[in-house]
Amino acid sequence: MATHFYTASSLDGFIATEQHSLDWLLTQDIDQDGPMAYGEFEKSIGALAMGSSTYEWVMRHEEGRWGYTQPTWVFTHRELDLPEGAEIRLTQDDVRAVHAEMVAAAGEKDLWIVGGGDLAGQFADAGLLDEVWVQYAPVTLGSGAPLLPRRLDLELLEVARNRSFLCGRYRVVRDGADLANP
Numbered sequence: 204m205a206t207h208f209y210t211a212s213s214l215d216g217f218i219a220t221e222q223h224s225l226d227w228l229l230t231q232d233i234d235q236d237g238p239m240a241y242g243e244f245e246k247s248i249g250a251l252a253m254g255s256s257t258y259e260w261v262m263r264h265e266e267g268r269w270g271y272t273q274p275t276w277v278f279t280h281r282e283l284d285l286p287e288g289a290e291i292r293l294t295q296d297d298v299r300a301v302h303a304e305m306v307a308a309a310g311e312k313d314l315w316i317v318g319g320g321d322l323a324g325q326f327a328d329a330g331l332l333d334e335v336w337v338q339y340a341p342v343t344l345g346s347g348a349p350l351l352p353r354r355l356d357l358e359l360l361e362v363a364r365n366r367s368f369l370c371g372r373y374r375v376v377r378d379g380a381d382l383a384n385p
């Protein structure tokens with residue numbers, strides 16, 4: 204079992220604009236069944252976690268439909284509307300407690316931290332992030348929601364081109380937990 208942060212990013216390290224737009228991303232060419240793409244990745248995933256901005260973007264983008272079949276934890280301090288029948292828990296618990304619940308729910312499968320970057324960072328701070336997968340779009344944004352606002356040391360495991368995207372898969376070598384206890 205491994206915990207992945209799998210995301211697309213601009214070349215200058217932003218995963219959304221300051222207005223939470225992904226227009227710059229959704230217009231890019233990608234083969235969803237190609238190298239390191241979502242189609243294959245998603246099959247390995249047994250549970251998801253995301254922050255409230257990401258959840259609200261998904262709900263806006265999908266017009267209220269929930270496309271994920273895996274149990275999902277949404278981090279928020281607010282009461283958010285949930286789609287009927289979706290397996291979603293709202294939480295503000297410590298990421299360690301949520302991670303343990305996700306592991307129990309995922310069976311043999313892996314965990315996906317969908318975003319944003321700081322939430323992935325919170326899992327890394329607790330020593331719970333194993334891999335970072337980034338699909339870099341050929342765009343710079345200049346500002347926006349940061350990819351992963353932490354100091355982490357990573358090992359490059361795999362690289363691929365998928366049409367317009369440069370895709371990298373990295374193992375977390377040293378995270379917040381290691382840096383606090385060198």
Ligand SMILES: NC(=O)c1ccc[n+]([C@@H]2O[C@H](COP(=O)([O-])OP(=O)(O)OC[C@H]3O[C@@H](n4cnc5c(N)ncnc54)[C@H](OP(=O)(O)O)[C@@H]3O)[C@@H](O)[C@H]2O)c1
Nearest residue numbers: 211218219223254255256257260278279280295318319348
């Ligand atoms: N490029 C991509 O592939 C990709 C992937 C994922 C996301 N995105 C986009 O990137 C943007 C990310 O937005 P973001 O940086 O604001 O991050 P986010 O993680 O989606 O949302 C941040 C919010 O989550 C809640 N939160 C985070 N940690 C929490 C904790 N420990 N306990 C309780 N609540 C917590 C807080 O909201 P409350 O005010 O509700 O408490 C916080 O303001 C979104 O626009 C999303 O659509 C892009």
